[in-house]
Amino acid sequence: MSTEKNIIPLLVLFILVIATACTQTTEETVAIIPEPVSVSLSDGNFTLTPSTSIVISENTPELRHVADYLSNKLYTANWFYKDVSTELSPSDTSIVLSLEPDASPDHDEGYALSVTPEQVKITARTAHGLFYGVQSLLQLLPAEINYQDPSFIPANFEWTIPAVEINDYPRYEYRGMHLDVARHFFPVDFLKKYIDLLAMHKMNRFHWHLTEDQGWRLEIKQYPRLTEVGGWRDSTLVGKAGSGRYDGIRYGGYYTQEEAREIVQYAADRFITVIPEIEMPGHSSAALEAYPELGCEPEKDYKAQTTWGVFEDIYCPSEETFTFLENVLTEVIDLFPSEYIHIGGDEAPKTAWENSDMAQQVIEREGLEDEHELQSYFIRRIEQFLNSKGRQIIGWDEILEGGLAPNATVMSWRGIEGGIAAAQQGHDVVMTPTSHVYLDYYQADPETEPLAIGGFTTLEKTYSYEPTPDTLTEEESKHILGAQGNVWTEYMHTGRKVEYMAYPRAAALSEVVWSPAEKRDWTNFWGRLQTHFQRLEYLDINAAGHYRGQMPELRNE
Incomplete structure (x- = not known):
């Protein structure tokens, strides 16, 4: 009897050893x-x-x-x-x-x-x-x-x-990565390298953020000043926002339409859809420098911004503005076959509209309650135009303000609440919350890391993200199309810095949006990541190496 008692623990230990070895x-x-x-x-x-x-x-x-x-x-x-x-x-x-x-x-x-x-x-x-x-x-x-x-x-x-x-097979239909080329401009060869990495990780959307307060990056033939003037800024902030230090160097660049088509085809060859973003009604300083008559203060000396943040420059809701935007979008549609055209819609201060006689006349004419409903009117006008061309709009969650356009898809970035609200209203949603998938945030101790915009999102925190909120019903959950990692480049001057900030966190996100939720296991992922680091090294990717070698202590704060 005592012999059997001794044998049983040994058998259990043997089975555990074999199972561990197989794993x-x-x-x-x-x-x-x-x-x-x-x-x-x-x-x-x-x-x-x-x-x-x-x-x-x-x-x-x-x-x-x-x-x-x-x-x-x-x-x-x-x-x-x-x-x-x-x-x-x-x-x-x-x-x-x-x-x-x-x-x-x-x-x-x-x-x-x-x-x-x-x-x-x-x-x-x-x-x-x-x-x-x-x-x-x-x-x-x-x-x-x-x-x-x-x-x-x-x-x-x-x-x-x-x-x-x-x-x-994938868990979600939308598996995306974003890149801001407006704060800092990146050459075509780097964009191809970036797209190759998306393909390697089975991502299928590339969200190309092309316009911003700091620069307009896409050639529009009907409006050449958008790139000739708006494609350049006089200087760039040095250090953190508020430092007051600037480099005094003229900075800019843009993609020709031929280059845009080249990128679209390169991505399509890797089964990736390029979604262009043309910001409106806010984040429009660069465009207004080129065409000041589109602003609510045509006598103002608009300038492409040299620092980061939110600015009061905004398109005025005039018929001239809508004609301009429709003409721009017509050329964009010709370049990009994507079903979605991203129209921004975020961080649009209303001060200029509040002080504009013309904007107030539109509010009165259309029977709108306030400037938030004016933004909704603005977005609906653009949606109607894009729908007439067989396209759909997608925008940041601020497009919910004042009532959502009928067929709009929402990118929920200010947490998950906007995504939940949109899904409950029957709208499709792509989840991109700052808490988990903003890859411009610090990923390790800020005291030892290159300068970033702020925040703190570790690799394991990105890996822990669950795109479908548990507060949604089964039917509402069907509207969660997937998730996207966002790479804003205020503090990314080079492709090497982009690689460092995006990888390996983008690899973690690829597993979040592709693999079954029940299979997600941090320790297992970390083990596979060790081989993946070798792949990235051989591909000359400047991936952050914090999780290479011995597993660090888990930090999800």
């Missing part, structure tokens, strides 16, 4: 971010060799595009050029990309990935799903597959992939 093996060999819905490891490995072929199930442009993307990725890393064919070779190993109508039912972005020692096969209903399967496949390969200079990789390096079965 560690899975984490070490399948370090995919965002985590797939299901992963099942088997024995053996697939080895990529010069004779491995890429085979597609049908010779369609979309399918060949995904295959060529994979072939180029493999060639860039290891000089193994892969011809794409529609015929399997019986003697060689192969990577098969197959469109199958019954694959991943109900999930156009879903895929299945099967790896055996002889073959890798990715199946999906759409090329979009196959593309995400390719992203997971690349993360199954050694991190060195991301190396930008293959000459540093030994000639005898083994490109092995663990035998595995993966079934995967």
Whole structure:
């Protein structure tokens, strides 16, 4: 009897050791971010060799595009050029990309990935799903597959992939990242690098913040002064807001329409939709410097702002203003095929309207109660125009003020309350609260970190975010489309600083919006992140390394 009592604890300990070893093996060999819905490891490995072929199930442009993307990725890393064919070779190993109508039912972005020692096969209903399967496949390969200079990789390096079965699909339809290029301007090459990272993390929206008080960044041919004048500011604040110090250097830049189309196509090739933002009615100092007649004080010496914050410059609600904005948006629509056009709507002080005879006449003419309803009238006018062109508006949660435009989608940034209110009214919502997904906030001790705008959002806090509030009913929850990370660039002068602030927090967010909520586990994510840091390093991404190596003590404040 005593012998049995001794054996039982030993058996339990043995089982725990084996289970732990299996878990560690899975984490070490399948370090995919965002985590797939299901992963099942088997024995053996697939080895990529010069004779491995890429085979597609049908010779369609979309399918060949995904295959060529994979072939180029493999060639860039290891000089193994892969011809794409529609015929399997019986003697060689192969990577098969197959469109199958019954694959991943109900999930156009879903895929299945099967790896055996002889073959890798990715199946999906759409090329979009196959593309995400390719992203997971690349993360199954050694991190060195991301190396930008293959000459540093030994000639005898083994490109092995663990035998595995993966079934995967996203939790939310909207998985986004934002970038403000108005406070600081970033070249096209950096935007492409940024978009590549979104694709790697299975994000599908790039919110491009193009206009602001500090600069107008998109060429509008009918109004050339928007970029000739509004695209530049006389100086830039040095240090924190209120420092009173300025560099005295003229700063600016803009994207030509040709460059905008180039970015849109580059993103589309990675199944990412670019959502442009044209701010209105506030955050309009740069535009008003170019065309002061659009303001409520046409004699005022409007200037693109040289510091950060909220300013009283605002478009006046005149017919001339609406004609201007409709003409601008017509050119924007021609450049961006996105269903959504972001119209801002945030931080619009009403002082200029309160003091404007013309604005007050519009309030009286339209039977509006106050300036908040005037903002709603302004937004509704723009919505009607965009709807007439087959587009939808999306705006920050201030567009709720004075009554929400009928078909508007809300980005809830001032906490989650605006998103809850909009969902309860039957409007679609993208959650972007400052508390968890503002990636311009400090991510570690501000005393030792580069200058940031303020706030404090650690990696684990971003990872802990739940986009669907538990106060919503099941029906109301359907209006939560997903979430987005916001990168405001007041204190980001270079692409390297953007990378440092965005990653790895954007990787954490990718898992929040893709992976099942019940699978989210901080310790498991941290383990997979260690391999992911290597990938980012090989991609020359200046990711913040606070969570590299030993796990820090949890801090969610």
